[in-house]
Amino acid sequence: MARLDIDRLVKRYGDFFAVKDVSLSVADGEFLVLLGPSGCGKTTTLRMVAGFIEPTAGEVKLGGSNVTLLPPWKRNAGMVFQSYALFPHLTVAQNVAFGLEMRKLPRAEVDKRVEEALALVRLAGFGARLPRQLSGGQQQRVALARALAIRPDVLLLDEPLSNLDAKLRQEVRVEIRELQKQLGLTTVMVTHDQEEALTMADRLVVMNEGTVHQVGTQRDLYERPADRFVAGFVGRTTFLSGTVANGRFRTDGGLDLAVAPSSTGGAPGKAALSLRPERLEIAPGPIAGLDNDLPGTVEFVSYLGAQIDIHVRLSPADRLVVQIANRGGFAPEVGQRVHVGWRASAGQVFRE
Amino acid sequence: MRRSQGLTAAALLGPATIFIAVGLLAPLAILFRYSLNSFVAQTKTMVEALTIQNYITFFTDPYYTGALGTTVKVALLVTVVCLVLGFPLAYVVARTQSRFKHLLIIAIVLPLFVGNSVRAAGWMVVFGNKGFFNASLMGLGILSKPIEIMFTENAVIIGIIAVNLPFMVLSLQSVIESIDRAVEEAAFSLGAPPLTMFRRVLWPLALPGILAGTILCFILAMNAYATPFLLGGPLFKMMAPVIYNEFTQKTNWPFGGAIAFILMAVTLSLTIAANALLRRRTAA
Numbered sequence: 001m002a003r004l005d006i007d008r009l010v011k012r013y014g015d016f017f018a019v020k021d022v023s024l025s026v027a028d029g030e031f032l033v034l035l036g037p038s039g040c041g042k043t044t045t046l047r048m049v050a051g052f053i054e055p056t057a058g059e060v061k062l063g064g065s066n067v068t069l070l071p072p073w074k075r076n077a078g079m080v081f082q083s084y085a086l087f088p089h090l091t092v093a094q095n096v097a098f099g100l101e102m103r104k105l106p107r108a109e110v111d112k113r114v115e116e117a118l119a120l121v122r123l124a125g126f127g128a129r130l131p132r133q134l135s136g137g138q139q140q141r142v143a144l145a146r147a148l149a150i151r152p153d154v155l156l157l158d159e160p161l162s163n164l165d166a167k168l169r170q171e172v173r174v175e176i177r178e179l180q181k182q183l184g185l186t187t188v189m190v191t192h193d194q195e196e197a198l199t200m201a202d203r204l205v206v207m208n209e210g211t212v213h214q215v216g217t218q219r220d221l222y223e224r225p226a227d228r229f230v231a232g233f234v235g236r237t238t239f240l241s242g243t244v245a246n247g248r249f250r251t252d253g254g255l256d257l258a259v260a261p262s263s264t265g266g267a268p269g270k271a272a273l274s275l276r277p278e279r280l281e282i283a284p285g286p287i288a289g290l291d292n293d294l295p296g297t298v299e300f301v302s303y304l305g306a307q308i309d310i311h312v313r314l315s316p317a318d319r320l321v322v323q324i325a326n327r328g329g330f331a332p333e334v335g336q337r338v339h340v341g342w343r344a345s346a347g348q349v350f351r352e
Numbered sequence: 353m354r355r356s357q358g359l360t361a362a363a364l365l366g367p368a369t370i371f372i373a374v375g376l377l378a379p380l381a382i383l384f385r386y387s388l389n390s391f392v393a394q395t396k397t398m399v400e401a402l403t404i405q406n407y408i409t410f411f412t413d414p415y416y417t418g419a420l421g422t423t424v425k426v427a428l429l430v431t432v433v434c435l436v437l438g439f440p441l442a443y444v445v446a447r448t449q450s451r452f453k454h455l456l457i458i459a460i461v462l463p464l465f466v467g468n469s470v471r472a473a474g475w476m477v478v479f480g481n482k483g484f485f486n487a488s489l490m491g492l493g494i495l496s497k498p499i500e501i502m503f504t505e506n507a508v509i510i511g512i513i514a515v516n517l518p519f520m521v522l523s524l525q526s527v528i529e530s531i532d533r534a535v536e537e538a539a540f541s542l543g544a545p546p547l548t549m550f551r552r553v554l555w556p557l558a559l560p561g562i563l564a565g566t567i568l569c570f571i572l573a574m575n576a577y578a579t580p581f582l583l584g585g586p587l588f589k590m591m592a593p594v595i596y597n598e599f600t601q602k603t604n605w606p607f608g609g610a611i612a613f614i615l616m617a618v619t620l621s622l623t624i625a626a627n628a629l630l631r632r633r634t635a636a
Binding site for chain 1: 552
């Protein structure tokens with residue numbers, strides 16, 4: 001395994017920048033996830049690391065050596081594709097052996113490593129089967145075994161779980177993550193599924209429109225989002241739009257709200273206030289001891305089992321979502337008058 | 353339910369089956385019976401008999417075995433060249449993301465809109481000794497005497513390639529299109545350079561299309577009539593013109609029938625042999 005450095009990578013198609021100026025470093029043994037909506041450039045970035053796409057500018061360094069101009073077959077990067085891309089005419093063992101044969105290893109060594117790799121993904125004894133005789137989850141594990149067998153410098157995962165059903169996906173997440181830790185694999189995964197990203201990553205990279213918005217741990221992204229895009233993309237949030245002036249936030253609907261002093265510096269101006277639904281409190285009457293306490297009307301309730309989402313209108317222009325745990329206590333109904341409250345520190349202001 | 357399904361299947365298969373029985377199998381059976389009859393040359397009449405004399409005549413006369421040899425040689429050559437030229441073309445058409453893809457496909461099929469004889473006639477105009485090609489090169493002083501293109505084996509080979517290439521490309525393209533692009537990338541990422549990837553992944557996966565294309569191409573070349581007749585000239589002999597000659601010029605139906613059956617048997621057995629060989633090669 002080795003560290004991976006991406007330096008000022010650019011991919012331009014005509015006037016369109018698929019990736020503009022992306023720099024990232026992945027430490028030896030680290031699991032980095034590129035997260036973003038489709039078309040954000042995450043897959044293009046991964047494919048430039050694999051060598052399938054030639055960058056317009058920038059460098060890719062693997063274990064300190066510059067591989068930017070090397071073709072994929074000279075890179076020693078193990079890749080797991082979204083479609084798995086198993087060779088349908090070869091058996092499971094032949095699939096896993098493919099990369100080892102390319103490295104001209106002696107037959108005995110190839111057989112030994114194939115067996116090891118299959119055991120690693122709990123598919124020992126499946127070597128003689130053809131890919132089409134396996135379930136989706138098993139095919140996925142063969143793809144993983146095939147990528148691991150070559151002992152790659154870096155493991156690249158391109159939406160590897162998106163073709164599995166929801167239940168299996170949760171199991172495989174944990175499985176891949178444990179394997180990655182056990183083997184100390186330097187790994188880059190691309191996904192648009194944030195739950196998947198949050199479960200598996202050491203660090204995450206949030207991308208949009210070809211640029212990196214923020215790099216950090218799960219906690220960094222959720223608690224201290226760098227900008228409005230990250231706040232909206234990672235986790236759920238309600239945005240109230242308004243203006244910042246004199247240490248207060250005034251919504252377009254005319255509400256005067258207390259916000260954390262750190263976010264109100266500088267000149268007055270347009271801004272958005274981000275409020276996470278689970279950081280808000282809701283009660284039938286006034287709530288004491290909070291910086292903000294506002295009356296409102298319940299407009300919509302969605303019952304999700306363990307939790308309940310309550311949409312509350314605070315003013316003609318301001319509506320927000322409050323999430324409460326379903327502990328069998330207070331459960332407001334549509335049309336009911338309620339109070340919503342939160343600490344100033346629960347909100348985050350983003351200047352526009 | 354089951355019964356009505358059986359009826360539906362019969363109704364769907366029936367017309368085509370009847371057509372093949374009446375239009376193909378019956379005439380073949382009759383022709384085969386004719387090929388065992390004998391022929392009186394003086395009166396140009398067929399005499400009822402049960403003899404394999406016609407088949408013996410064919411295989412003992414170098415004129416006819418020569419025609420068979422030429423036919424097989426030309427057909428093999430044409431097929432190999434079509435495969436070599438057709439694969440890259442088919443690959444590009446199958447993998448292109450261009451919005452002009454359908455135009456590419458039309459461009460490949462377009463030559464088929466012109467009949468073989470019309471096309472061969474066109475070739476005669478262009479490649480004759482006094483044709484456009486030689487006249488231009490001689491007029492420019494590049495040649496002092498014309499290049500013999502017309503009425504050579506090469507002219508026939510080039511002509512049949514031009515006719516058959518679209519069939520090869522279309523057979524290959526549809527199969528290549530069904531191969532996930534990611535398996536090629538997977539081979540690359542596992543360390544296979546392009547040629548190895550082709551040999552180990554693309555070729556075996558495209559094999560059904562390769563077989564379909566080569567079989568189609570080979571059968572068409574074995575049975576080519578207009579192209580060898582018009583471009584090969586009077587001295588060049590391939591099987592289809594020879595058969596035609598027996599039927600129409602000599603009205604020797606028994607011998608014509610025998611040659612037709614020999615052509616069919618040779619085509620069929622070579623096709624099956626090549627098929628088996630290709631499959632074995634890939635399995636190994």
